[in-house]
Amino acid sequence: MESWELRRAIEAGRATAVALGLHADDAVVINNSDRVVLRLAPCDVLARVAPSEHLADSRFEVEVACRLADVDAPVAEVEPRVDPRVYVHGDFAVSLWSYYEPVEAEIAPADYADALMRHHVALRQIDLDAPHVTDRVAGALREVNDQERSPELPDADREFLSRTLSSLSAAISAESSGDRLLHGEPHPGNLLNTKRGPLFVDLATCCRGPVEFDLAHAPEAVGMHYAGADPALIHQCRALGWAMFSAWRWRQADHMPDRAHWRAEGLNRVRTALDRHGPG
Known part of the structure; x- marks a missing residue:
């Protein structure tokens, strides 16, 4: 996202987490492409924020994740402290995920x-x-x-x-x-x-x-x-x-x-x- 849209997306991700009772004073951009990925702190949650035109894709992603979690797939999981769904905040679709501390080593x-x-x-x-x-x-x-x-x-x-x-x-x-x-x-x-x-x-x-x-x-x-x-x-x-x-x-x-x-x-x-x- 361009800088003007990125600022709005960050606020949408943070505000969504706060509305759900999570403590999210800070947001760090992990990845910025056509969607943005944020690490929210101190609740340590990953927020994926997409323009609302991608709402169907975001819902599909959450559905896939929930199905795969049931069969022990090697995938990141939806944040367990909130309902496994996509939240709409203004012009953005927001989903919340577990944050995993990265291991600084290349995968062979x-x-x-x-x-x-x-x-x-x-x-x-x-x-x-x-x-x-x-x-x-x-x-x-x-x-x-x-x-x-x-x-x-x-x-x-x-x-x-x-x-x-x-x-x-x-x-x-x-x-x-x-x-x-x-x-x-x-x-x-x-x-x-x-x-x-x-x-x-x-x-x-x-x-x-x-x-x-x-x-x-x-x-x-x-x-x-x-x-x-x-x-x-x-x-x-x-x-x-x-x-x-x-x-x-x-x-x-x-x-x-x-x-x-x-x-x-x-x-x-x-x-x-x-x-x-x-x-x-």
């Missing part, structure tokens, strides 16, 4: 793969209505193909992203050997190293698709420790993931700070992935 690729495997096992134990990866691609395509939604996207880049999203989505659908529930974006920023072990966060991206789509968001070495994964499919999914990321950044309604940088960087990452591994 084998441990990363083990956490993802356990997460996938837990996901197989729950019944959840989640979109398919191709549904998410279709959403990205709508943003790219509609000039009113992405008016600043140059024509050449619009054609490139549209072609890439369409072709890779079709190829991945054809080559996948089986779909299952996924985290959706288990990149290093969404895996916390805690005293309880690695825990996944940002569960609103849960979707259905091949495990390779999840592995494409992890460091490349992780795939080598995940039994049965298809390296070629991981590479295709990595290019698709960056194409989707780039599409979101060109939305007129995008809330990511420093969008000019990430618009250019997203396109560069897509081209790099295609150059390294080929579009098909």
